[in-house]
Amino acid sequence: MKIAQVYINQLNINTDRPFDYFVPEKLENEIMPGMRVIVPFGINNKKIDGLIYKITEGNNTEKLKKILGTIDGFPTLDWRQLEICEWLQFNYHSFFMDAANSYYPGTISIKTRRHKSGETEYYVNSKAKEDISYRFTEKFQEMDFEKLSDLLKSNAIIQKRILRLIFEKKQKHEWIKSEINNCNTALKALIKANIIEPYKSENDRSSNFNLSEKPALTIIQKKILEEYEKSDHKGYLIHGVTGSGKTEVYLRMMEASLKTGKSCLYLVPEISLTPQTINRIRERFDEEIAVIHSKITESDRIRQYRDIENRKIKIIIGARSAIFSPFKNLGVIIIDEEHENTYKSGNRPRFDTITLAGKIAELHGAKLVLGSATPSIATYYNAIMGKYKLFKMPDRINGQSMPPSTIVDMREELKNGNRSFLSKRLYDSIKRRLEEKEQVILFLNKRGYFSFVFCRECGHVIKCNKCDVAMTYHGKSNKMECHYCKSSKPVAEFCPNCNSKKIKYSGSGTERIQSMLAKYFPESKILRMDTDTMRKKDDVQNALTSFSKGEADILLGTQMITKGFDFENVTLVGVLLADLTLNFPDFRASERTFQLITQVSGRAGRGERQGEIVIQTYDPEHYVLEFASRHDYEGFYEKEIKYRKIGDYPPFTQLLYVGFSGNQRDAVKKDCETYYKMLEEEIKDLGDQDMMNQVYPPAQSNITRINNKYRYYILIKTNEIKTFNKVISKINRSRTNKIKSNMVVDVNPNIIY
DNA sequence: AGCACGCCGACT
């Protein structure tokens, strides 16, 4: 008799294991691992969806409950995907169903249906809807809006609004729904009156893009591709400076994969920042392309999912969530800008995309290609150690050398009586470039710079009520915001501590600098880009197109301007204060700073004119700045890897963060300490005394409270991550109710709070 | 998670 091991779709540490179910005779032939099923669960036999993990034979079926039915009639996950779920469960401490749910789009509700025979059938209503649009019926197609709305009753306001939307070609149901709150009755009335009719909108993803010619390859591109073709390496790292032609290499690699009938996955750090790349891929291949990220609509996701699964779509572009696409026969995974920290997931499953992609490539026999102008230290180390084959593209494709950099010592400026944020050197350069009608990029990594609010009388800093952080003043809304819990409060007129009126508000870094720049260069137009000004989805793209059209002279911004955009007319890049990220208490501070400066420097001189870079700092001798100004990645790497070795930091070790949070400080602290003791005991059992030295004792988080939750953590810095993963899994499974705080395990986390 | 069981204090 068949027994199915089923994972229940109940995301909890106690239910994160397979449960045995009896497979009824009528399902015996149908049932397979990877299928979604409906099962009764718990004391009340609640119907719940689950996923078949394994099928075994057995005789002790009397005690087992039976599977009520299947959901899809086919496996939604294949053996590879099941293996990945298990792999994520063990290596990143996610629940099995967290990973499984990442694979399958849409939510499920279980319905019952009673047959005449008395039998109850369980089925599923997927919330996935077809994409519905509305158009005018034949009779009304030619009529103009005024005439049409005269046909309606005068009080049918919603109906009129809907008609206007359809007139304006906002005919998709989804769009109408987003503009008009309760549109359903009005829509029904309009359909009943035979004025409009619904239709299934075809997807227009493969619409008319002009295919472009393939450019001729440079010598280095040719050489890399030849070696790539004949190599049987599993992983590759392309280290190429900005403008060296990496994208063309990626495109040819994809082409090679498609030629053998295999699919390609092309990952980018953030979809909204890479429209140029997406267009380039669209223009190259005469194929349908799926663009996947977390913000697409559910119906879009489901349609693309289906087309990828039945292999109609073979090219998948996306942010990190696209790694869970249902590709069947993958030839190559390309990860562009592999150093970006968006590749590390901060939610369950908390995986690292590069490691996961390596695992997936292995299962598919696909090639993994990483590319960056500033590879992460860990990746470059792996390349040096032979895990990835290293390709270098040290020259720009247009033959131009990297623009020269100047480091400006801001201490000298202070000595000379210049208290402004602009050095004489940078001011002169900006002035000259503007006179030449060239464009300037100024980069500020603000991170709390000049943005908190304090009392000049008593020094009191205004903090968030729910979090232990200073609030940030936003001039635009004239409010104070907490960047951690997103709450805001109106500005205080008096100091809440001493009642003084001398409360000092300064705008956020970029905001403040924008107004000062406007004073220095009254003739020029300044475009500011940061998370405050770029709130809406298309803001970033609109701003960047506007700047590339020359509608502004100076682009002032934070991290987001460092991403790969080409501006022909930009000849000067200024880094306003390089030290800001350098002094961050994180072992990757140097790495991040080097990457940021190098990436933003790459924006200069991409046109015909020679560019220049000016880096302002209070610490001009710092090795990061020296190497960055010389565009010397290898030099930086050599130095940095030595520091990592000395400090026993990644890539020589791995970090495991075990965090606890809850409303009561003492309870959280106690839980953290209890967990530490459990770790101690488990490790003692293993008989390896040295291992406990790799565990740092419980500590209070840097930000002690976020959203009214107190935070403690244990950090493990180890070169035996597998052993620790085993120990942690064991503890998490046995601790049941000993620990009541929220617990998070994050492997190699992005930030340590 | 979600639910039932059971132990204890408060209250008609």
Next chain:
DNA sequence: GTCGGCGTGCTC
């Protein structure tokens, strides 16, 4: 006596 608050333990 008994109602219900919440701590505890289990789900094939």
